[in-house]
Amino acid sequence: MVKIIASSVRKGNVLDLEGRLAVVIHAENIHPGKGTPVTHLELRRIADGVKVTERYRTTDQVERAFVEEVDYNYLYEDEMGFNFMHPETFDQILVSRDVCGDQSQWLQEGMTCKVSLFEGNAIAIELPQRVTFEIVEADPVVKGQTASSSYKPAVLSNGARVMVPPHIGAGTRVVVMTADGSYVERAKD
Numbered sequence: 304m305v306k307i308i309a310s311s312v313r314k315g316n317v318l319d320l321e322g323r324l325a326v327v328i329h330a331e332n333i334h335p336g337k338g339t340p341v342t343h344l345e346l347r348r349i350a351d352g353v354k355v356t357e358r359y360r361t362t363d364q365v366e367r368a369f370v371e372e373v374d375y376n377y378l379y380e381d382e383m384g385f386n387f388m389h390p391e392t393f394d395q396i397l398v399s400r401d402v403c404g405d406q407s408q409w410l411q412e413g414m415t416c417k418v419s420l421f422e423g424n425a426i427a428i429e430l431p432q433r434v435t436f437e438i439v440e441a442d443p444v445v446k447g448q449t450a451s452s453s454y455k456p457a458v459l460s461n462g463a464r465v466m467v468p469p470h471i472g473a474g475t476r477v478v479v480m481t482a483d484g485s486y487v488e489r490a491k492d
Contacts, residue, residue, distance in 0.1 A: 306335060306364045306367070307363070309365050310362055310415060311361035312330050312363070312365060312367075313330055314327055314328065314329060314429075314482075315327060315419065315427045316330075316427075317349075317366060317419060317421065317427060318366060318367055318426060318465055319367070320357070320364040321364075323350060324348070324350070324421065325347060325349060325355065326347050326402075326419075327345070327346055328346060328347055328404065330342065330343075330345075332361060334411060334458055336421045339360050339361075342428070343356070344358070344359070346488075347401075350425050354477055357458055369417045370426065371420045372419050372429075373389065373417070373418055373420060374390065374418075375390075375417075376388050376389075376390050376415055376416075377410050377414045377415075378395070380407070382409075382413075383399075384402075384416075385400070385410065386459055387416065387418060387425075396418065396420075398425040402427065402428060403428055406481065408461055409461070409484075410429055414430070415428060415431070416430050421441075430481045431481065431483070432479055432481060433456045433478050433480060434479055435492070436459040436460050436476070436477060437454060437459070437460045437475070437477075437489075438458070438467065438471060438472070438473055438475050438476075439459065440457065440458040441457040441458070441471060441472050441473050442456060453469060454466035454469075454486075455469055457473075460481070465477075465483060465484055466486060468486070471486075471489065476490035476492065477489055478490055479485055484485070
């Protein structure tokens with residue numbers, strides 16, 4: 304076990320909470336105008352799958368559990384979950400739907416993901432920060448809607464809805480952040 308400060312905890316980290324391992328689902332550092340900054344963590348216990356919420360001062364020490372982080376390539380989804388393959392040994396593992404959570408919408412065939420393994424079981428997955436998708440449906444540009452702050456809704460090829468600038472139309476490939484599904488830029492390919 305390694306002690307780290309609470310403010311450096313990120314999504315996908317595995318923490319030891321009094322002997323029980325938990326995966327961080329969401330981590331947020333809150334800096335109020337007055338008072339002590341705090342780190343708000345949403346965790347899922349590995350043993351029983353129960354979601355718990357913890358709050359620490361940003362300077363508090365938390366125990367990070369040692370897990371093996373291995374790069375795997377995404378293959379396909381079936382009724383059991385998501386199938387990944389090790390790029391060198393070609394060993395395949397199954398990652399359950401509750402481990403992937405709502406990140407699964409960003410999975411693309413052949414994508415390299417970092418899978419956290421504890422005692423041979425997949426307990427967390429970390430996707431690349433950015434992914435590229437094609438826009439299949441976008442609202443037409445409204446005349447006079449050229450302000451840089453105006454965005455319009457669009458649907459990606461995976462079915463996800465994102466807000467894009469007015470000049471982006473259907474058929475355009477765009478880069479999207481996997482953390483929050485926000486538009487980054489037009490793809491350069």
